[in-house]
Amino acid sequence: MSVIICETFYEDEPTLDEVKLEISSIVGVPEIKRQLESIVEKIIDAEKDAADGIRVIPPKPFHMVFVGRNGTGKSTVARIIGKLFYLAGALASYTVTEMQGNQKMKDAEGGVLLVNIDEEDLINSDTQEELIALMDAGDSSVVLAGNYSALNQYMKCNLNLYKRFSARLQFDDLTCEDLAMILERKASIKEDNDLLCGFELDSSCSTDSIARTIAELTPRNLRSLLNAHLLDQMLIEAKKVAMPGERIISLGDLAMGIQNGADVYKKLLNL
Template sequence: MSLVFCESYYEVDPTLEEVKQEICNLVGLPEIKTQLETIVEKITDASEYESGGFTVIPPKPFHMVFVGNNGTGKSIVAQILGKLFYLAGALTSYTVTEMQGNQKMKNAEGGVLLVNIDEEDPINSKTLEEIIAAMDEGSTSVIFAGNHKALNQYMKFNNELYKRFSARFQFDDLTCEDLAMIMHRKANKVEDNLLCGLELDALCSAENIAQIIAQVTPENLRSMLNAHLLDQMLIEAKKLTDELGENAISLRDLGIGIEKGAQIYKNLLNM
């Protein structure tokens, strides 16, 4: 079950320092951070060689598999990789074009094509042929993303596709502490129109939020949706705070919002 599909565009070219900060800001994903930092080191080394008068041949874009449940950061990491490949000279664009596997083929235009795989919505043969052609053409980096079951089920019947992937990133489920940290950051993002005007009171520490999440949300729901749970939880908490005429969300209101948000998803998923 994939929830969000989008195309990411940027107005200003990224710098390596900005991308390094994005990597540092990732919540959880220690092994993936290490993989990304290795790519940063290679870009830095290449830049130093060029400064020393050596000719550096840009690498070719490679194709990857992202294995993980919903809400574990696959789209965010794809955006970071797009910028790194662009800075390395492997791609001519750092746009990430995201598509559902059963949709018509989208043109990533020299950037990253992120293909979300769902076992219930397989890619038709024509779209698969177009994706393989884009991989072989060499100007686009293709990422297949989905949970282990969906990808394993798909790849074992598509060896021609599987052998074209050069790297595999494993996205583990987020811990309650990870979710609490992300929730804390979301509440402080003033540019998020959906959740604007939020303010957490002093008792809403990441530690206290993590305890509530662990107590009132089932583990299987957290594993299924991870960070996708959080917006609805904050919205429910804000509703209660607005009804009470309070300026800041209290720990009690947040706890109720977390529980209500979880229940909404449990109902939607018939859990």
């Protein structure tokens, strides 16, 4: 099953301070955060050397495998890595282009090409040859992303591609507390197109109370399948059940939204 929409992410010119803030705001995956922070430190050291007149040779881009289920932050981390590689001088672009495995090969534009692998949507032989050529050219970084089963099924039959990857990052399922923290952040965004424009969560919606509610009202297998992808629908449903004219969402409203959102996905996925 895949919920990926293929697109290219174009963002403003990154600064190291902004990327450090993005890394600190990642929820879950503590080991991956430590690895990203290590890259930041290497960039800082290189900048100090350059300021001292020491010749700094930019690193070469390398290719990675991201192992994890939907909604565990693989796309978010890919975008951060694209910025870090760009700031380190390893890539000419910080764009991240995301594609599904069997689609026509997309132009990585000198940045990161994030290729999502699904058991029912594996890379065909033509796309594989194009990927190998892109990796060997050395101008872009390729990331293969998917759950363990899909990647294992694909890689064991394609060792010529697999041997070109230098790093493997593991994205574990998010805990209920992780999901609660992400839900709070989503609810705090107040832009014109945000999910809760004009609405606020009241004081009863603490991280702990939201986490307990998610644990009670959502089955574990649904959380494992979708992780953070569950949350947008839950916020939409919570907004629907709020009293007419009321701009505050209570824990009761949120609980009903969580329940209704879970029911939408259970029906959609035949769970």
